Amino acid sequence: xxxxxxxxxxxxxxxxxxxxxxxxxxxxxxxxxxxxxxxxxxxxxxxxxxxxxxxxxxxxxxxxxxxxxxxxxxxxxxxxxxxxxxxxxxxxxxxxxxxxxxxxxxxxxxxxxxxxxxxxxxxxxxxxxxxxxxxxxxxxxxxxxxxxxxxxxxxxxxxxxxxxxxxxxxxxxxxxxxxxxxxxxxxxxxxxxxxxxxxxxxxxxxxxxxxxxxxxxxxxxxxxxxxxxxxxxxxxxxxxxxxxxxxxxxxxxxxxxxxxxxxxxxxxxxxxxxxxxxxxxxxxxxxxxxxxxxxxxxxxxxxxxxxxxxxxxxxxxxxxxxxxxxxxxxxxxxxxxxxxxxxxxxxxxxxxxxxxxxxxxxxxxxxxxxxxxxxxxxxxxxxxxxxxxxxxxxxxxxxxxx
Amino acid sequence: xxxxxxxxxxxxxxxxxxxxxxxxxxxxxxxxxxxxxxxxxxxxxxxxxxxxxxxxxxxxxxxxxxxxxxxxxxxxxxxxxxxxxxxxxxxxxxxxxxxxxxxxxxxxxxxxxxxxxxxxxxxxxxxxxxxxxxxxxxxxxxxxxxxxxxxxxxxxxxxxxxxxxxxxxxxxxxxxxxxxxxxxxxxxxxxxxxxxxxxxxxxxxxxxxxxxxxxxxxxxxxxxxxxxxxxxxxxxxxxxxxxxxxxxxxxxxxxxxxxxxxxxxxxxxxxxxxxxxxxxxxxxxxxxxxxxxxxxxxxxxxxxxxxxxxxxxxxxxxxxxxxxxxxxxxxxxxxxxxxxxxxxxxxxxxxxxxxxxxxxxxxxxxxxxxxxxxxxxxxxxxxxxxxxxxxxxxxxxxxxxx
DNA sequence: ACTATTTCGTCATGGCGGTTTACAAATTAG
DNA sequence: CTAATTTGTAAACCGCCATGACGAAATAGT
Numbered sequence: 001x002x003x004x005x006x007x008x009x010x011x012x013x014x015x016x017x018x019x020x021x022x023x024x025x026x027x028x029x030x031x032x033x034x035x036x037x038x039x040x041x042x043x044x045x046x047x048x049x050x051x052x053x054x055x056x057x058x059x060x061x062x063x064x065x066x067x068x069x070x071x072x073x074x075x076x077x078x079x080x081x082x083x084x085x086x087x088x089x090x091x092x093x094x095x096x097x098x099x100x101x102x103x104x105x106x107x108x109x110x111x112x113x114x115x116x117x118x119x120x121x122x123x124x125x126x127x128x129x130x131x132x133x134x135x136x137x138x139x140x141x142x143x144x145x146x147x148x149x150x151x152x153x154x155x156x157x158x159x160x161x162x163x164x165x166x167x168x169x170x171x172x173x174x175x176x177x178x179x180x181x182x183x184x185x186x187x188x189x190x191x192x193x194x195x196x197x198x199x200x201x202x203x204x205x206x207x208x209x210x211x212x213x214x215x216x217x218x219x220x221x222x223x224x225x226x227x228x229x230x231x232x233x234x235x236x237x238x239x240x241x242x243x244x245x246x247x248x249x250x251x252x253x254x255x256x257x258x259x260x261x262x263x264x265x266x267x268x269x270x271x272x273x274x275x276x277x278x279x280x281x282x283x284x285x286x287x288x289x290x291x292x293x294x295x296x297x298x299x300x301x302x303x304x305x306x307x308x309x310x311x312x313x314x315x316x317x318x319x320x321x322x323x324x325x326x327x328x329x330x331x332x333x334x335x336x337x338x339x340x341x342x343x344x345x346x347x348x349x350x351x352x353x354x355x356x357x358x359x360x361x362x363x364x365x366x367x368x369x370x371x372x373x374x375x376x377x378x379x380x381x382x383x384x385x386x387x388x389x390x391x392x393x394x395x396x397x398x399x400x401x402x
Numbered sequence: 403x404x405x406x407x408x409x410x411x412x413x414x415x416x417x418x419x420x421x422x423x424x425x426x427x428x429x430x431x432x433x434x435x436x437x438x439x440x441x442x443x444x445x446x447x448x449x450x451x452x453x454x455x456x457x458x459x460x461x462x463x464x465x466x467x468x469x470x471x472x473x474x475x476x477x478x479x480x481x482x483x484x485x486x487x488x489x490x491x492x493x494x495x496x497x498x499x500x501x502x503x504x505x506x507x508x509x510x511x512x513x514x515x516x517x518x519x520x521x522x523x524x525x526x527x528x529x530x531x532x533x534x535x536x537x538x539x540x541x542x543x544x545x546x547x548x549x550x551x552x553x554x555x556x557x558x559x560x561x562x563x564x565x566x567x568x569x570x571x572x573x574x575x576x577x578x579x580x581x582x583x584x585x586x587x588x589x590x591x592x593x594x595x596x597x598x599x600x601x602x603x604x605x606x607x608x609x610x611x612x613x614x615x616x617x618x619x620x621x622x623x624x625x626x627x628x629x630x631x632x633x634x635x636x637x638x639x640x641x642x643x644x645x646x647x648x649x650x651x652x653x654x655x656x657x658x659x660x661x662x663x664x665x666x667x668x669x670x671x672x673x674x675x676x677x678x679x680x681x682x683x684x685x686x687x688x689x690x691x692x693x694x695x696x697x698x699x700x701x702x703x704x705x706x707x708x709x710x711x712x713x714x715x716x717x718x719x720x721x722x723x724x725x726x727x728x729x730x731x732x733x734x735x736x737x738x739x740x741x742x743x744x745x746x747x748x749x750x751x752x753x754x755x756x757x758x759x760x761x762x763x764x765x766x767x768x769x770x771x772x773x774x775x776x777x778x779x780x781x782x783x784x785x786x787x788x789x790x791x792x793x794x795x796x797x798x799x800x801x802x803x804x
Numbered sequence: 805a806c807t808a809t810t811t812c813g814t815c816a817t818g819g820c821g822g823t824t825t826a827c828a829a830a831t832t833a834g
Numbered sequence: 835c836t837a838a839t840t841t842g843t844a845a846a847c848c849g850c851c852a853t854g855a856c857g858a859a860a861t862a863g864t
Contacts, residue, residue, distance in 0.1 A: 019429045020455075021820055021851065027421045028821090045841055053422075057822050059842065076830085083840025084830035223649045237733065239646055246735025247625045257729040258763065260663065270728065270763035326672065327659040327729045331639065333648025361660065361672035422822065423849055430850090447812055459851050461813065478859085485811025486859040 025061075026396045028053065032061045033392045036071060036089050037115070043077060043086020062089060068399035069095045070115065070391075091115045094156035096391050096398050099149070099198065100384025101141055102165045102205065105130055105182045105231060108137070110144045112152045112159070113384040115391060117216075120157060121148050134177075134185050138193040145195070160391050160398055161199035163383035164190060165208040167230055172249040174201045181267070182231045201386060205379035206252055207243055209340045210236020212374050212382030215389070221335035225328060227254060227321070228341035228378070231280050237332065255279060257324040277320030280342070286313035296342045303349045311349060318350035322357025329358070329367050340372035341379075347371040427463075428798045430455065434463045435794045438473060438491050439517070445479060445488020464491060470801035471497045472517065472793075493517045496558035498793050498800050501551070501600065502786025503543055504567045504607065507532055507584045507633060510539070512546045514554045514561070515786035517793060519618075522559060523550050536579075536587050540595040547597070562793050562800055563601035565785035566592060567610040569632055574651040576603045583669070584633045603788060607781035608654055609645055611742045612638020614776050614784030617791070623737040627730060629656060629723070630743035630780070633682050639734065657681060659726040679722030682744070689715035698744045705751045713751060720752040724759025731760070731769050742774035743781075749773040 031051045036042050042050070048058040065071040072092045079085035093114050102109045106129070111122040123144050129137050141164075149159055168180025175191035190202050210226035213236075226236040233255035237244040244251050255275040256268045263272020276282055284291050287310040289298065302310040325337060339347050351369065358366045372378060391398050433453045438444050444452070450460040467473040474494045481487035499522065500515045508531070513524040525546045531539050543566075551561055570582025577593035592604050612628035615638075628638040635657035639646035646653050657677040658670045665674020678684055686693050689712040691700065704712040727739060741749050753771065760768045774780060793800050 019426050019433070019851095021423075021426070021822095024421045024423070024426055025821065031421070043841075054823060055842065056824085056844085060821085079831055079840095081840080082832040082838070084842080086841060221649070235733070239641070244641055244646075244734070247623070247737040248735055251733060251735040253732040253735075256732045258725050259660075261661065261725045268763070268765045323660050323663045324729070327726070328733055330655040330658045331637070331653060331730055331733060332646070333650055333653040333655075335649040361670070363670045423851095427850065445812075456852060457813065458815085458853085462850085481811095481860055483811080484809070484861040486813080488812055 026394060028057070029061055029065060029395045030393050032058060032065060033070065033091065033395050037091050037117075037392055041074060041077075041088045041090045043088060045086050047089070064399075065395060068395070070395050070399065093118070095158070096160035097152060097157040098384040098387030098389075098391070099145065099159040099162045100165070100208075100380050100382070100387065101145065101162060102380040102383065103129065103137065103141065103167070103183070104205075105167055108141050108144060109380050110141070110148050111380055111384050112148055112157065113381070113388055114157060115388055117385065117388065119381070119384075120155065121152050123148050129183055131184050134183075134188045134190070134193060137183075138190060142194060145198075159198060159387075161201065161387040162194065163201045163203070163208070163386045164194075165205040165379035165383045166190075166202060167205050167232070169250050169253075170202050170204050172245060172247075174203065177202065178249075201383075203383070203386075204234060204236075204249075204252070205230065206234030206341070207236045207245070208380075208382030208386065209372075209374070209378035210238050210338075210382070211243065211386055212378040213338050213340060213372055214238050214241065215385050216374060216381060217338070218373060220338070223332075223334045224336040224338055225325070225332065225334045226338045226340050226372070227325070227343060229255075229278065229280065229343045230341050233275055233279060235328070238334075239332070254324055254328065257327055259320050259323045274320055274324040278317035278324075283313050283317050286316060296345055300345050303346070314346060314349040315353040318353030319357050321350065322354045322361070325354070326358060326361040329362070334367065337367055337369045338372050339369065340374065341376060344372045344375040428796060430459070431463055431467060431797045432795050434460060434467060435472065435493065435797050439493050439519070439794055443476060443479075443490045443492045445490060447488050449491070466801075467797060470797070472797050472801065495520070497560070498562035499554060499559040500786040500789030500793070501547065501561040501564045502567070502610075502782050502784070502789065503547065503564060504782040504785065505531065505539065505543065505569070505585070506607075507569060510543050510546060511782050512543070512550050513782055513786050514550055514559060515783070515790055516559060517790055519787070519790065521783070521786075522557065523554050525550050531585055533586050536585075536590045536592070536595060539585075540592060544596060547600075561600060561789075563603065563789040564596065565603045565605070565610070565788045566596075567607040567781035567785045568592075568604060569607050569634070571652050571655075572604050572606050574647060574649075576605065579604065580651075601789075603785075605785070605788075606636060606638075606651075606654070607632065608636030608743070609638045609647070610782075610784030610788065611774070611776070611780035612640050612740075612784070613645065613788055614780040615740050615742060615774055616640050616643065617787050618776060618783060619740070620775065622740065625734075625736045626738040626740055627727070627734065627736045628740045628742050628774070629727070629745060631657075631680065631682065631745045632743050635677055635681060637730070640736075641734070656726055656730065659729055661722050661725045676722055676726040680719035680726075685715050685719050688718060698747055702747050705748070716748060716751040717755040720755030721759050723752065724756045724763070727756070728760060728763040731764070736769065739769055739771045740774050741771065742776065743778060746774045746777040 032047055035047045035050045044058050044062055045055050048055045070092055071089050074088040074090050077085045077088045093116050098113045100111050107126050109124040112120045114120050166177050166180055167182055169178040171178050175189055177185050177188045179186050191200050206228040209228045213220050213226050222241040224238050228234050235252040235254040237252050256273040258272050259274050259277055260272035264276050265271055266273040266276055434449055437449045437452045446460050446464055447457050450457045472494055473491050476490040476492050479487045479490045495516050495518055502513050504511045509528050511526040514522045516522050568579055568582055569584055571580040573580050577591055579587050579590045581588050593602050608630040611630045615622050615628050624643040626640050630636050637654040637656040639654050658675040660674055661676050662674035666678050667673055668675040668678055
């Protein structure tokens with residue numbers, strides 16, 4: 001079952017797959033899983049009324065899910081109302097789990113999330129990967145993966161797939177890193193370097209960060225822009241609850257939106273791209289600091305101390321971000337902008353200028369800008385949860401594998 | 403059945419509707435209609451292999467569609483291959499039809515498209531609507547609608563819905579014109595002014611133009627940007643074969659993407675928006691011409707005559723468009739950009755500067771830019787076809803109404 | 805010509821999936 | 835302690851598609 005778990009996408013009129021009774025069953029199994037998962041604990045009757053099937057039908061679906069170990073029965077609910085109390089169902093804390101990994105510029109991280117959404121294990125290794133070739137890095141990552149898998153297997157969990165977040169552009173095949181400038185990786189097929197027995201998905205860290213925000217954020221809407229700056233500036237475009245990836249998978253390159261069209265030249269070939277004003281290197285230079293080390297922490301520290309150069313640099317970055325975002329908001333009309341990744345930590349000094357700029361350039365009420373609660377954990381969590389979601393989206397595909 | 407025909411949208415995991423056998427049947431009916439419609443004429447066996455059902459199942463589906471008048475049997479196919487020839491099926495040229503209307507700044511137009519996609523009637527009325535209040539304009543439009551409906555009813559067609567294209571922002575309810583600056587309409591509920599018996603959809607003309615391109619364009623991909631300039635500059639964002647509308651329905655406002663952030667002030671509150679450089683008024687001013695009359699024709703004529711001021715003005719507009727599009731392409735990564743509406747007619751003089759700018763600012767191969775074949779007919783055709791698509795998307799909803 | 809082969813459309817049968825209906829179990833309200 | 839309410843399950847039913855077989859209508863080969 002290395003089949004395309006992720007392809008639950010419905011394409012406009014008439015999906016590619018025939019509409020058969022088995023497909024119906026599979027979709028209804030998924031609906032039950034989602035209902036229980038969203039609520040934490042639910043009786044059969046509650047599931048039935050929530051997804052619009054009859055209690056009898058839900059009973060058979062639940063039976064099947066319990067048999068395959070994806071749901072478990074917690075026993076009778078506390079009866080608050082009149083009538084026979086229902087029997088609480090919950091997503092199983094054992095069985096398939098999501099394996100998420102992050103290849104950062106300065107670290108590697110792996111975590112396991114169970115179907116309930118709980119983080120069950122996490123390993124991290126500090127140390128720069130800048131300029132290292134993919135093979136040793138992925139070999140090291142594989143070591144971490146094997147360790148963590150062995151660890152959680154003792155708790156009855158097994159990995160239903162592996163999702164890897166990388167700081168770069170990823171092709172739509174979900175395996176190939178087309179370009180990761182800060183790692184100096186180009187056209188690298190991670191599928192060839194990772195254990196073949198794990199169903200693999202590779203994606204941009206901004207995208208996984210955006211998905212984490214969508215799935216784990218407190219009041220996150222279904223349409224928003226998740227802006228994430230690490231070294232480059234990327235954005236995840238979440239439209240109607242799913243990621244906009246673009247034809248080649250390169251959507252969301254906010255960093256290369258022109259801000260001052262006659263500005264300084266950029267590596268992308270353009271001039272005056274946002275990255276020239278709000279990218280990490282540009283901000284450090286504008287603040288009179290040297291790159292290297294924990295750069296974001298350094299910036300935040302100096303800004304908190306009131307360093308005027310740093311404050312000014314961040315204000316200017318915020319203004320540039322505001323200009324680029326004005327364009328994006330006019331094009332996409334999202335419900336919200338969420339600042340994630342390194343931007344979350346610098347938000348206090350970026351936000352005022354950013355919001356001023358948005359307000360100046362918008363006719364109606366400006367789009368609200370919020371700061372991610374997840375911060376730099378977003379991509380890792382998003383990756384692991386994407387595997388979990390794939391299981392919830394098609395429980396039948398996973399059943400009987402454990 | 404004024405029910406939301408358009409809501410065939412699938413929301414992420416687990417659609418809102420329960421997955422029942424009747425739903426399955428409805429979706430399969432739609433699949434048959436789409437298959438036949440896409441091919442023009444198809445036998446039952448060909449439909450079956452195309453949509454993945456068995457011949458027996460398709461037979462019953464086709465029977466039902468023939469009984470309700472949506473399909474018709476053309477008789478035996480010309481046998482080119484061995485074996486019994488199939489019986490050709492075609493979408494009916496009678497029965498439900500799509501009614502499309504366009505409220506332009508300088509004209510009104512209405513047309514009827516049958517399920518086969520043929521334009522069966524068309525009425526147009528020239529005359530400016532600038533500054534007229536909505537009531538008399540829509541009253542006049544209603545008159546045209548009634549005339550054209552009476553006309554096509556004699557051919558056995560009846561309207562399955564009415565779609566209206568307007569030059570302005572439309573709310574997501576698909577009825578309310580939030581702002582149409584060139585008509586000076588604000589927060590106008592067209593549903594209250596049009597015959598209630600017609601299922602109504604109102605949308606931006608750029609959006610309908612984009613849909614027309616998607617459905618009728620020659621080699622149009624599923625992901626593209628349709629840029630349409632009439633007075634303002636709007637874009638339709640087609641992602642994975644469907645329109646990106648935005649939370650409020652305001653997506654695609656390319657005209658207010660900042661191009662020179664310190665440029666002249668714009669009505670939107672911003673500065674240096676694309677519209678300041680490539681909007682009709684700006685181009686006319688830059689070319690030293692007075693607004694009024696057939697302005698696009700005037701520009702095209704002068705440009706063709708080699709008028710240097712006009713040529714320069716169009717070059718500069720092309721450059722500005724290129725800058726704004728660079729931002730859009732970085733965000734959306736579409737497969738193509740299509741110039742439609744008035745831009746199509748001016749393309750010869752806009753394209754060189756536009757493409758130069760895109761090439762300069764893009765690292766990889768630049769996104770191809772093409773010119774719409776439909777030109778200014780796009781919005782009207784898109785509107786009418788959107789009704790037709792709604793019928794094809796759910797034939798069961800319409801069956802038995804005729 | 806005449807037969808074998810291929811393909812098409814249809815019919816009868818069957819399996820599968822959700823609904824309907826009925827009922828026992830478990831709780832609260834009075 | 836009874837009536838009312840809600841839950842979960844079982845049995846009968848209906849609808850939908852798959853399967854397999856068949857006649858019909860064409861081509862290919864002898």
